Amino acid sequence: QVAAMVADALDTVQPDGPDRSAEVLHRLTTALAAGAADPAHPHCAAHLHCPPLAVAVAADTVASILNQSLDSWDQAPAATAMETRIIAELADLAGYDGQRAGGVVTSGGTESNLTALLLARDHALAAHSDIDPTRTGVAAAADGARPRILCGEVAHFSVQRAAALLGLGEEAVITVAVDSEHRMRPEALRRTLHQVRENGDVPVAVVATAGTTDLGGIDPLAAVAHIAAEYGVWLHVDAAYGGGLLFSDRLRGLLDGLSRADSVSLDLHKLGWQ
CATH class of the missing domain: 3.40.640.10 (Type I PLP-dependent aspartate aminotransferase-like (Major domain))
Structure with a gap:
């Protein structure tokens, strides 16, 4: 029954006219929030994802706006360098030699x-x-x-x-x-x-x-x-x-x-x- 209610709420997101992006965004946000599991709620236990830190939300906003592609260095020079540095720091944390270990963000x-x-x-x-x-x-x-x-x-x-x-x-x-x-x-x-x-x-x-x-x-x-x-x-x-x-x-x-x-x-x- 709850699943049906959530699905029905999403049906209201569809635009009913041209150039209604602001209204659709409002509908989508409302429906998503109303039907979301709240990982910050004290009753939301035994799940794997977390309530993100405020600084993580801010960083994610910046990443979304810049929309870098790490397929190659020329598509994201600073982001590529940042990924390399993050991998090295995590490798050090895990006990690896951060200068020799390699990795990738997935x-x-x-x-x-x-x-x-x-x-x-x-x-x-x-x-x-x-x-x-x-x-x-x-x-x-x-x-x-x-x-x-x-x-x-x-x-x-x-x-x-x-x-x-x-x-x-x-x-x-x-x-x-x-x-x-x-x-x-x-x-x-x-x-x-x-x-x-x-x-x-x-x-x-x-x-x-x-x-x-x-x-x-x-x-x-x-x-x-x-x-x-x-x-x-x-x-x-x-x-x-x-x-x-x-x-x-x-x-x-x-x-x-x-x-x-x-x-x-x-x-x-x-x-x-x-």
């Missing part, structure tokens, strides 16, 4: 995980067959082996989605058992990696989670990193939700081991208040 955690697993796929398959999968395709580079991605049982669904988009298939994702606090069990990860290798499959990546979206579980990153390094497997940490702990002097220790990951996703529209 639309959110799902796209960030996809990007990281694309890098992991190409790295693993090129090492497996000495063939570049971006040129020949996954099947040729895999050379008969099955690519596998390992993650905890409560990892974000974007891991499976990324596997499908990357041509590996959702069934390429193998879930690893978690403990009572929803953290990946290191001993279970070791057993699973051993089995993957025994089966002749190619482990593309281990995906650890720093802050599951439902329960806030943080995998034991240091232990997971040790095992991934032991098996020579790319480690990606999905810290889209829990990465905001890096801004806390008191809580950042919960992410010990993050700097040992090959790639990290951070999502500033969650605990970054952007």
Whole structure:
């Protein structure tokens, strides 16, 4: 019933004459506000997006007005330099060498995980067959082996989605058992990696989670990193939700081991208040 009411309210937005942009904008704003979830309301709990800081709203307004495209430097010189600097500062915060690490601003955690697993796929398959999968395709580079991605049982669904988009298939994702606090069990990860290798499959990546979206579980990153390094497997940490702990002097220790990951996703529209 509520969904129908919201949809009906949006029907009133349609213009009924020429050059009515101001009126349409007013109608649209009214309908959007009336049917919005208010993340600043004390009863709006257990959702992922935040009430943005006032300065974030102001910055977003400036970005919208300037409408820069970061496809190439000549389309957005200052914005490109700003993105590079922001990535370096976030890399430093995560424990990387900000002068050597690279990255990009994406639309959110799902796209960030996809990007990281694309890098992991190409790295693993090129090492497996000495063939570049971006040129020949996954099947040729895999050379008969099955690519596998390992993650905890409560990892974000974007891991499976990324596997499908990357041509590996959702069934390429193998879930690893978690403990009572929803953290990946290191001993279970070791057993699973051993089995993957025994089966002749190619482990593309281990995906650890720093802050599951439902329960806030943080995998034991240091232990997971040790095992991934032991098996020579790319480690990606999905810290889209829990990465905001890096801004806390008191809580950042919960992410010990993050700097040992090959790639990290951070999502500033969650605990970054952007």
